Amino acid sequence: MSDQAEEGADSQDTTETAPDAGQSESTADGTENTAGEGNALIAYFSWSGNTEAVAQEIQNQTGADLFEIVPAEPYTDDYDELLDIAREEQSSDARPAIADTVDLSGYDTVYLGFPNWWGDMPMIIYTFLDEYDLSGKTVAPFNTSGGSGFSGSLDTMAEMEPDAEITEGLSLGSDEAEDCADAVADWLNSIGLAG
Numbered sequence: 459m460s461d462q463a464e465e466g467a468d469s470q471d472t473t474e475t476a477p478d479a480g481q482s483e484s485t486a487d488g489t490e491n492t493a494g495e496g497n498a499l500i501a502y503f504s505w506s507g508n509t510e511a512v513a514q515e516i517q518n519q520t521g522a523d524l525f526e527i528v529p530a531e532p533y534t535d536d537y538d539e540l541l542d543i544a545r546e547e548q549s550s551d552a553r554p555a556i557a558d559t560v561d562l563s564g565y566d567t568v569y570l571g572f573p574n575w576w577g578d579m580p581m582i583i584y585t586f587l588d589e590y591d592l593s594g595k596t597v598a599p600f601n602t603s604g605g606s607g608f609s610g611s612l613d614t615m616a617e618m619e620p621d622a623e624i625t626e627g628l629s630l631g632s633d634e635a636e637d638c639a640d641a642v643a644d645w646l647n648s649i650g651l652a653g
């Protein structure tokens with residue numbers, strides 16, 4: 459099993475031939491691990507680790523590549539300060555810079571994860587959606603929150619990426635993130651991205 463899990467994680471580099479190879483293989487132990495196969499990316503931002511835990515579970519189950527959206531200028535570690543900073547970023551419609559870039563050209567599917575900040579996506583997700591054109595791709599949104607769910611963020615995402623196919627989202631409470639295997643499996647099944 460571990461060998462198969464590693465295959466997905468290591469397949470981030472570009473093989474220029476046969477981009478659609480292996481679409482529906484089953485692995486020897488019966489686990490279907492086909493959604494990754496190098497053509498799906500999990501891009502996520504997480505400040506306190508909850509959304510990251512969900513991203514890692516999606517990676518476990520799909521073998522997709524992972525890209526953490528890291529701010530070029532790190533956020534404070536202080537929660538109360540962060541609340542003020544995030545509110546200020548939102549009210550000024552800021553676009554905090556992302557530290558790294560990623561080449562999305564080889565990916566058909568982008569899982570996009572973020573926490574709910576002040577009833578919306580963190581502004582760094584706006585930066586991501588501004589910088590990357592997701593036209594023609596399937597975008598599978600997931601988030602964690604203290605209870606607000608996605609708020610209006612899926613509508614905003616659809617406005618910013620009108621030519622992407624945005625699936626039903628997966629929204630979990632902060633305290634559900636560490637133990638989310640079943641929720642992730644159900645979601646992947648319901649959006650047709652399970653192996």
Ligand SMILES: Cc1cc2nc3c(=O)[nH]c(=O)nc-3n(C[C@H](O)[C@H](O)[C@H](O)COP(=O)(O)O)c2cc1C
Nearest residue numbers: 504505506507508509573576577602603604605606
């Ligand atoms: C700046 C900030 C604003 C937040 N605003 C909301 C909110 O409006 N509604 C909500 O349900 N949770 C809110 N939360 C809670 C987070 O969405 C929740 O803790 C989430 O799981 C954090 O994800 P992370 O660990 O991946 O950063 C906020 C948290 C922060 C830090």
